[in-house]
Amino acid sequence: MTPQSEDFSAWYNELVIKAQLVDRGPVRGTMVIRPYGYRIWELLQADLDRRIKEAGHDNACFPMFIPESYLRREAEHVEGFSPELAVVTVAGGKELEEPLVVRPTSETVIGEYMAKWIESHRDLPLLLNQWANVVRWEMRPRMFLRTTEFLWQEGHTAHIDEADAMRETMWALDAYASLARDLAAMPVVPGEKTPGERFAGAVRTYTIEGMMRDGRALQAGTSHYLGTNFAKAFEIQYQDEAGKLALAHTTSWGMSTRMIGGVIMTHGDDNGLVLPPRMAPHQVVIVPIGRKEQGEATAAEARRLGAAIKAMGIRVHVDDNRPQLSPGFKFNDWEMRGVPIRLEIGPRDLEAGVATLVRRLPTVEGQGKEPIPLERVPEVMPGILADFQSFLLARAETFRNDNTRAVDTWDDFGAQVAGGWALAFHCGRTECEDDIKADTAATPRCIPADGPAEEGACVKCGLPSAYGKRVIFGKAY
């Protein structure tokens, strides 16, 4: 496999295939998510779905074919999405009268139904979510990061006023940030997008941005306050307590299979994937070693131990069914596939009554293989997994901090965004953002929510800063 330092993109592209996360689809830009990759998605999905439901949202399912005319009702929205649309023109053997767009996102079709379902202020807030596939035709596809078809959830809500809609927008942003930290061990930075980076049709767009191990940024989830833009376009109105008709304020927010790409690029190394235990299909793999009777004895112990670990609610896999492969091959294989904890049981381990525990990365400098008494393995495993999860988060946080720097000159800016993030003042003008992008390939990632109040001159053009704090700039996926 190509080392990260040599060509990070090549490393990524090779790894996603080799680790059996995905395969290239038959149509350019599409992907087949294989069981190992799909299980990661299921783990993420289960956790996010729980958060979404606990906060009072209901899941629903809207059609994926949207009449072209719906998109045209919101001018900015159609302009933003038109170049990326896939269009069904023939169905049931006939040319369709009105072409159907395969949803790139569902504000328009959901807007139509919100208008139908909402009558009174009593019907608000209306809190909907759907898990769906969406299609955006990609010119530069990349597995998980930008695929023509991808999986996501999209929340769509309607509220009585701006204040309530903004509370919702920030709830979703916070849910995404927590999920990224807790599950994916990604120390993302939440913040607002600059006007030039807003979602097509939004009044305000918020994002969580993670730093990948090549110093680039990945937008890993977004939450939009849509104001009354879609409410106007689709007549989402309610009768208020005084009986007067008013426009609803709507939001939308999404997180997708892109997140899996984020996990790969936040934690992976030249030996392959490194999966945070909470998103790992196998948190622990047990490899019995030995031939003939010895092999049978270690395999039996591996199965017994596997059952005991499983009883602790841990996802464990016993690799006892591939006699044609050497232990060394298996060790490398599970390392490449990012399994957090490997337990080896050889004849000598068995004699000594231990399993040899190997972490995917040493959590303490110089820490190597560690023998653990067999009977203690199940009870210590939850702690070992939790420590490994924390270690990954802390390591990623250190890496991000080490590669983020406040800069005040254009020279420093260019040097910093070459391999990390720059905290810089910006004038807020989209033309100036475009100039910066043309010169350095860097874009404003977000106005960090927790950035300290500070004033200064735009790092590019010298005009006064627009946001009262520094903006994060970086190259992005």
Place this chain on the structure above:
Amino acid sequence: MTPQSEDFSAWYNELVIKAQLVDRGPVRGTMVIRPYGYRIWELLQADLDRRIKEAGHDNACFPMFIPESYLRREAEHVEGFSPELAVVTVAGGKELEEPLVVRPTSETVIGEYMAKWIESHRDLPLLLNQWANVVRWEMRPRMFLRTTEFLWQEGHTAHIDEADAMRETMWALDAYASLARDLAAMPVVPGEKTPGERFAGAVRTYTIEGMMRDGRALQAGTSHYLGTNFAKAFEIQYQDEAGKLALAHTTSWGMSTRMIGGVIMTHGDDNGLVLPPRMAPHQVVIVPIGRKEQGEATAAEARRLGAAIKAMGIRVHVDDNRPQLSPGFKFNDWEMRGVPIRLEIGPRDLEAGVATLVRRLPTVEGQGKEPIPLERVPEVMPGILADFQSFLLARAETFRNDNTRAVDTWDDFGAQVAGGWALAFHCGRTECEDDIKADTAATPRCIPADGPAEEGACVKCGLPSAYGKRVIFGKAY
């Protein structure tokens, strides 16, 4: 609402909208699944997904756009599905070189990848499943039963030989039959389809058939043994133990949102839905009654009781947030929406220390409202729900048996399929099936798996029976 006896179709069409299960989609034949309907799907999905995983299958996700050329590789398959396809011809602003079919089912695209992933007999069986949306352009759409886009799971597996593939085919059929009985309280009949009713490309197709309350049949899940048809078309081959190349034997099986239509038509009545507790979004609804202080006291008790019932792992909803509606309206509303158990708490109930329990249907003749001491409600509820679930299954079984009859003359056949199922001998010729359909609108639903061995003359043409047992005939959805 139109009564069932007057116009069963109208009853169904009105009810699915009124109960807020679905709304008509913006494109003809599509549906919006609303939260109340989607929750039913999630409950079904969770149970079936568990069964699928426990039996060793892995979930994956294949692209929904399939190159047109893939479908043409299996002659019968393309012939069967061609009339129903939706086709993307434009994407990213350009005419596509090869049109893309929106999957009507995924044998072809999955076949392509099975061929890629399978090398040795060690890679078999390959047991895959996906939860997906599929598109079949429908000329006579009907919410849940036949919609242009619908949700389903599709299992796709590859095996070393026919015996192993047939074991899988029958496993899936059995899983569907159990799910229908256990969850949906639908006493379905499993059996094989006659050749004329087979899936396009299958060697053998199996089905579960349920009887709806108008006497018609609903095919609620199918499982196919595909032989080596798709293996030949896509070169799904493996090296056997002797190193020789052999074709894999494949299967596919699917269950869809159609099942929800089955639940509605198996149990519903003129007052609305009747949901089996295991598929009910709310298993219990508590309606507090009374105004001002009395209303506050009953609402407080309703919330306390709701929490206690929830703690038992029961899905309970407290209807304490619609002061604008009368108790009578709420009772009718929950009845129409099919909630199995309603608990009413009025001021007099509170005084007497009881809740008034009302079942959606009396499980015992003449049984009406029943007071239950408040402190006993949580402990008795699991039993009450289980009894209600069993009652629905038994009632549906009695109904089906009462409306199924062995017939041996053509006159009896016509009379029987007018409102139920006929058990009849059949010659097995597709032309004869077509004649029967033209004359009576009835089709062979299945050769019931547990039908006793019997020989006789074809009820239509008099030729000897082909199956060694009677075939179920009925009109179908």
